[in-house]
Amino acid sequence: MKRFLTALVSCAALSTLASAPAFAADANKSLKMAYDADPVTLDIHEQLSGGTLQLSHMVFDPLIRWTKDLEFEPRLAKSWERVDDNTMRFTLREGVKFHSGNTLTTEDVKFTYERLKKSQDFKAIFKPFTELRVIDDTTFELVTAEPYPLVLNAATYIFPMDKAFYTGKDDNGDDKAAISKQGSTFASRNQSGTGPFKVTSRQQGVKVEFERFDGYWDKESPGNVGKITLTPIKENNTRVSALLSGGVDFIAPVPPTDLDRIKRDPKTDLVTMSGTRIILLDLNQKRVEAFKDARVRQAVAYAVNQEGIAAKIMKGFATPAAQLSPEGYQGHVDSLKPRFDVEKAKKLMKEAGYEDGFTVTMMTPNNRYVNDDKIAQAVAAMLSRINIKVDLKTLPKAQYWPEFDARAADIMMIGWHADTEDSANFYEFLTMCPNADTGAGQYNAGNYCNPELDALVEKANVETDLDKRAEMLQQVEQALYDDAAFVPLHWQDLAWASKKTVKIEPILNVMNFPYMGDLVIED
Amino acid sequence: MLAFLVQRIGQAMLVMFVISVIAFSIQDGLGDPLQQMVGQSVSAAERVKLRDDLGLNDSIVVQYARFAGKAVQGDLGTSYFYGEPTLDVIMEHLPATLELVIAASLMIAFLSVPIGVYAAIKPRAWLSKFFMGVSTVGISIPVFLTAIVLIQLFSIGVTVDWFPDDTGWGQWLNGALSTNGGMPSYGRGDDLTHLFGTWYSGFFSENGLLHLLLPAVSLASIMLPLFIRLIRAEMMEVLQSDYIRYAQAKGLAPRRIHFLHALKNTMLPVITVGGVQLGIMVAYTILTETVFQWPGVGLMFLEAITRSDIPLIVAYLMVVGLVFVITNTVVDLIYGLVNPTVKLTGKKA
Numbered sequence: 001m002k003r004f005l006t007a008l009v010s011c012a013a014l015s016t017l018a019s020a021p022a023f024a025a026d027a028n029k030s031l032k033m034a035y036d037a038d039p040v041t042l043d044i045h046e047q048l049s050g051g052t053l054q055l056s057h058m059v060f061d062p063l064i065r066w067t068k069d070l071e072f073e074p075r076l077a078k079s080w081e082r083v084d085d086n087t088m089r090f091t092l093r094e095g096v097k098f099h100s101g102n103t104l105t106t107e108d109v110k111f112t113y114e115r116l117k118k119s120q121d122f123k124a125i126f127k128p129f130t131e132l133r134v135i136d137d138t139t140f141e142l143v144t145a146e147p148y149p150l151v152l153n154a155a156t157y158i159f160p161m162d163k164a165f166y167t168g169k170d171d172n173g174d175d176k177a178a179i180s181k182q183g184s185t186f187a188s189r190n191q192s193g194t195g196p197f198k199v200t201s202r203q204q205g206v207k208v209e210f211e212r213f214d215g216y217w218d219k220e221s222p223g224n225v226g227k228i229t230l231t232p233i234k235e236n237n238t239r240v241s242a243l244l245s246g247g248v249d250f251i252a253p254v255p256p257t258d259l260d261r262i263k264r265d266p267k268t269d270l271v272t273m274s275g276t277r278i279i280l281l282d283l284n285q286k287r288v289e290a291f292k293d294a295r296v297r298q299a300v301a302y303a304v305n306q307e308g309i310a311a312k313i314m315k316g317f318a319t320p321a322a323q324l325s326p327e328g329y330q331g332h333v334d335s336l337k338p339r340f341d342v343e344k345a346k347k348l349m350k351e352a353g354y355e356d357g358f359t360v361t362m363m364t365p366n367n368r369y370v371n372d373d374k375i376a377q378a379v380a381a382m383l384s385r386i387n388i389k390v391d392l393k394t395l396p397k398a399q400y401w402p403e404f405d406a407r408a409a410d411i412m413m414i415g416w417h418a419d420t421e422d423s424a425n426f427y428e429f430l431t432m433c434p435n436a437d438t439g440a441g442q443y444n445a446g447n448y449c450n451p452e453l454d455a456l457v458e459k460a461n462v463e464t465d466l467d468k469r470a471e472m473l474q475q476v477e478q479a480l481y482d483d484a485a486f487v488p489l490h491w492q493d494l495a496w497a498s499k500k501t502v503k504i505e506p507i508l509n510v511m512n513f514p515y516m517g518d519l520v521i522e523d
Numbered sequence: 524m525l526a527f528l529v530q531r532i533g534q535a536m537l538v539m540f541v542i543s544v545i546a547f548s549i550q551d552g553l554g555d556p557l558q559q560m561v562g563q564s565v566s567a568a569e570r571v572k573l574r575d576d577l578g579l580n581d582s583i584v585v586q587y588a589r590f591a592g593k594a595v596q597g598d599l600g601t602s603y604f605y606g607e608p609t610l611d612v613i614m615e616h617l618p619a620t621l622e623l624v625i626a627a628s629l630m631i632a633f634l635s636v637p638i639g640v641y642a643a644i645k646p647r648a649w650l651s652k653f654f655m656g657v658s659t660v661g662i663s664i665p666v667f668l669t670a671i672v673l674i675q676l677f678s679i680g681v682t683v684d685w686f687p688d689d690t691g692w693g694q695w696l697n698g699a700l701s702t703n704g705g706m707p708s709y710g711r712g713d714d715l716t717h718l719f720g721t722w723y724s725g726f727f728s729e730n731g732l733l734h735l736l737l738p739a740v741s742l743a744s745i746m747l748p749l750f751i752r753l754i755r756a757e758m759m760e761v762l763q764s765d766y767i768r769y770a771q772a773k774g775l776a777p778r779r780i781h782f783l784h785a786l787k788n789t790m791l792p793v794i795t796v797g798g799v800q801l802g803i804m805v806a807y808t809i810l811t812e813t814v815f816q817w818p819g820v821g822l823m824f825l826e827a828i829t830r831s832d833i834p835l836i837v838a839y840l841m842v843v844g845l846v847f848v849i850t851n852t853v854v855d856l857i858y859g860l861v862n863p864t865v866k867l868t869g870k871k872a
Contacts, residue, residue: 034709040604048562120569121562181560182577184606204605205826206710206818233709233816234826237671241708242816245678367829398554398831405555419564429564439566 027212029521030227031502033250034239038208038232042199043187044159045179048121048419050512057513058210058228059099060159060193061217063090063109064152068509070328070421072152076104076160076194085147085464090155092138096217098162100192106140111163111177113142119179124439125154125419128461147464153420162192196221196517197228207231216517223518240497243268249502249521252514254495256317256370262497271505272495274319275512276326277417278426279369281362281379281487282446288360288410291446295352297484302345303386304379306338310490313374318490323477324416324426326491328510330466331423331473336481345386357387363409365401366394370492372413379489404445412445415492421511423473427457431485448485528852535848542844543594546837547587554831556603577603590837599841600834604827609838611721613820618722619711620808620819626739627804631747636786639754643762644781655755658748666807670741670814677737680704707734709816738815745807746800753796757789764788791862798854802847 039055040047056062063077074080077090096104113132116122128150131143142151166177170186178185191199194217197210210228231248233239236255242248244265254262254270262270283291283300290296306320322338325331349355362380366373373394380390390411395403404412418425433449434441440454453476460472480486494512498504501522507515557570557579574580578589590600599609642651675681683700686693707730714730715723725731761767762785770780809821816822820839827835 041606047560048564120565120573124564124566181573182601182603182606188606203818205823229713231710231816234822235813235816238674238709238814238816241671241674241679245674245680245704245706245708247678247708396554396829398558398829399552400554401558402555416563419562436567439568442567443563 027224027226029225030229031225031250031516031519031521032229032231032248033252034231034233034242034248035252036232036234036236036239038205038230041188042191042202043179043185044161045115045119045122046181046188048125053511053513056159056193057195058197058516059191059195059199060161061096061195063155063158063160065156065515066421066509066511070510072156077155080152080155082464083141086144087141088151089135089139089141092140093217094138096194097215098165098192098194099198099213099215100162100165101215102162102164102192104160104194105137106134108160108163109140109158110134111166112158112161115161115166115177115179116158120181122157125157129154146462148462149460149464149466149469150420150422150424153422156421157419160194165190165192196223205232218517221518222520223516225516225519225521228516243497243499246499250496250498250504252494252496252512254497256315256495259315259317259495267500268497269500269502269504270495270497271508272317272493273508273510274326275492275494276329276421276510277369277415277492278321278324278326279318279372279375279413279415279489279492280321280324280430281489282412282414282444282448283486284407284410284412284446286447287407288358290352290354290358291410293352293354294483295348296354297487299345299348299352299354299386300383300388301484301487302339302341302348303382303388304487304489305340305382306489307340309375309378313371313378314490314493317370317493317495319493321488321490323481323488324430325423325473325477326510329418329421329423330470331426331477333474333477333481336477342385349386355387357389359389359391360410361391361393362411363393363395363400363403364413365397368397368400369413369415375489376413379487404443407445407447414443414445416443423477424457424461427453427473427476427480431480432457446486448483450479450483450485453479527855531848531852535845538844538848539841542840543590543837544587546840547583547590550583550833550837553828553833553836556831556833559830559832560603599838602827602832602835604830604832604835609835610842612823612835613838613842615721616818616820616823618718618724619817620805620812620821622725622735623738623742623808623811623817623819624801624804626735627742627746628801630739630743631750634743635747635750635754639751640758640781640786640789642751642755643758646759654751658751661744662748662752664744666741666745666810667814669744670737670811673737673741674708674814676702676704677706678704678708706737708737710734711818738811738817741814742804742807742811746804749800750793750797753793754789757792758785761785761788787861791858794854794857794861798850801850802843805843805846 037051039051044052044056044060061075063075064072065075067073076093076096078093080088080090083089092104092106092109098104110132116126128144128146128148129142130145133141133143135141142155144151166187168176170176174185176186179187196213196216196218198213199208200211201209208230210230212226233242236258239251240254240258240261243251259270262268283297285291306322310316310318310320320338322336323333349357362376364372364376376392376394380392383390393409403409404414416426416430428440429443431444431448432441432454433451434444434447456472456476460469463469463472494510496504496508503520503522504514507518557573561570561573578586593600601607602609602612605612638654642654645651680702683697686696688694688697711725712730712734714728715725716727718724725735767780767785770784808819809825811817812819812821813825824836824839827839
């Protein structure tokens with residue numbers, strides 16, 4: 001509402017003062033912020049990660065972006081319509097300038113799309129697309145091979161890059177558009193986007209400085225921040241101290257152990273949100289005969305107390321889960337609740353003939369997810385109550401992932417965030433029958449395999465009627481629950497904190513891309 | 524002298540060779556660098572291709588041969604994370620660490636000598652006992668804790684209200700025990716002076732010095748008690764020796780005896796220990812730099828480990844090995860200056 005009002009006021013101001021200068025002139029506040037890491041590279045197509053997307057939303061603008069309630073908001077694409085089952089037509093906003101001074105046209109969008117198709121990390125998202133067809137300077141069409149329901153989700157990943165700026169050879173004679181994970185490329189050192197901020201200086205691992213772009217197209221943005229200094233502070237305690245001592249104005253993430261400290265401090269604000277990253281345990285059926293029996297898997301699911309973990313270990317900083325899809329996703333089934341019941345679990349074990357239990361190995365990371373090692377210890381203790389003896393090993397993430405790829409333990413932990421903000425992504429990577437050729441089930445460390453469900457997911461992926469699609473996805477979610485394909489634990493919550501005058505709440509969202517351009521700092 | 528230096532250079536090469544072999548042989552245990560470089564949805568086939576490009580699929584011997592071939596030409600590989608030659612990355616981070624170590628060393632030198640000497644001359648004075656007590660506490664508190672306490676007291680500030688505020692003494696005690704905070708708690712600040720090359724210094728601005736203060740104090744807090752105790756013990760021993768008694772009998776001024784004759788001999792073992800400790804201090808900066816987000820090589824190394832940035836890890840270890848060899852060489856040279864009767868190895872007697 002407030003944003004709407006501000007926008008209205010700015011509109012009124014614009015109409016009365018037709019020749020009013022850019023609002024950027026008012027953007028004179030400066031912000032010091034600290035994340036746990038700084039962007040690895042300035043090339044937004046090099047690595048698909050939270051850090052890259054946060055940077056993309058500062059220096060570039062997407063065609064479409066997510067609102068707080070997971071709706072689509074037009075950005076550089078001002079409107080879109082479905083032409084036929086396989087085609088979506090977009091209209092670009094006019095008069096948008098890049099930092100270089102070039103004007104945005106559909107050619108830039110096409111260039112960006114083609115670069116995304118080449119990027120190792122992003123190409124998976126754009127696999128269903130066959131072509132980006134340019135109609136004229138402001139109209140283009142995205143074409144898919146088959147009907148595809150997630151065209152708009154994918155469009156949130158298209159941050160148009162300045163074609164003229166990224167074309168040609170750099171000083172070393174290398175192609176300016178090249179994407180490389182090793183060594184530096186032109187794009188990893190230089191940027192020209194349409195976003196609210198320009199990078200003015202960057203010392204990797206030390207700080208990145210941004211300045212507001214005075215030609216920014218979105219004159220209705222209430223944002224009044226002119227300068228941002230982003231410092232990576234990896235150590236949780238130091239990051240919190242920096243905020244409490246006034247060294248920085250905005251920090252993320254906030255560790256669960258310090259939530260109270262920040263809440264108590266009269267000078268700071270804390271914002272938390274239920275997240276979309278699911279943490280789960282895979283029960284490997286290939287390694288353990290007993291896990292092939294659905295009753296044993298169910299017994300494990302009944303023995304794990306998700307609510308206890310969320311309350312005691314996560315200190316309320318997690319939403320207990322009984323499924324993969326968080327609320328707001330199409331596949332989310334509201335009726336699925338954590339099913340903690342030790343008696344029932346014991347009964348199931350008896351029915352399956354494992355009353356005396358068995359011994360399994362379990363591996364989890366100890367620095368990847370919030371409290372991952374403590375959760376693992378708690379689960380091991382819970383399983384001992386149904387006579388499953390767990391031999392637990394926790395590893396730093398650098399060592400954990402090779403073990404995970406090798407499926408080196410009977411129970412393994414993984415956290416997953418759907419890049420497309422869609423349920424089907426969970427199933428494709430976590431529960432489909434593993435298939436090295438198609439890449440399906442790449443992270444399915446339980447080796448759970450149900451071809452019927454896979455077929456249903458495939459069907460949902462070509463269903464453009466979103467209500468019908470939601471029904472199919474919910475069917476899958478329910479079946480996974482009934483079958484206890486894995487043991488969901490919780491969705492990790494998100495937390496940010498700032499000084500009271502820095503109004504972060506309106507710009508935050510569950511994807512964790514703060515829309516810094518719209519940030520308002522009060523006097 | 525020349526023979527001595529040649530010998531030391533030989534040693535340095537050997538040390539670096541051994542370190543590089545060890546670092547290379549443990550790299551499998553350091554994790555998979557690829558995991559840090561790709562997003563979650565990158566397919567297995569893409570990963571295999573990337574591994575090939577990075578040369579990670581070759582046997583360890585082939586990888587080492589390739590590394591060594593480049594290393595003898597002064598190229599220690601390219602950091603996966605920074606995308607720049609590892610030596611450049613280290614040179615960019617080294618000044619921050621050196622400034623921290625220099626600041627801490629100065630604090631140690633200027634505090635430990637007077638305190639140590641005083642405690643040796645007047646062992647029964649209450650001030651000596653106080654210093655000894657504090658140093659015992661100091662030596663047993665880990666640097667992590669010291670740093671966090673310093674940040675809480677001087678950056679964030681604490682408000683004490685244990686005493687009744689309506690009485691004069693209560694108010695005074697509360698005020699005396701509360702701190703305002705306000706000291707910078709992270710980084711080097713933004714007012715750095717460019718000296719040369721990659722060296723940006725915080726020594727020349729108030730902002731830079733303020734940022735340096737807390738990290739330097741916490742780094743110094745580990746070594747300071749050690750040196751105070753060492754100097755005190757050595758000094759007390761020297762004070763018992765015949766030539767001091769003779770000097771006293773001769774009627775020399777106590778100041779001259781203590782600071783000229785006794786101190787000089789006290790410093791010999793202190794210099795040896797100091798050289799070794801200087802190297803260790805470079806290692807200790809890892810903890811201090813982490814807590815204060817000090818952008819030096821310690822922090823860089825720790826992050827390289829979490830990212831499995833193997834080329835950078837190997838290069839860092841080799842550089843640190845070199846620093847140890849150099850400091851030891853310099854210590855030996857200084858030793859010769861302080862006490863001319865000491866023979867350098869390799870020098871004909």
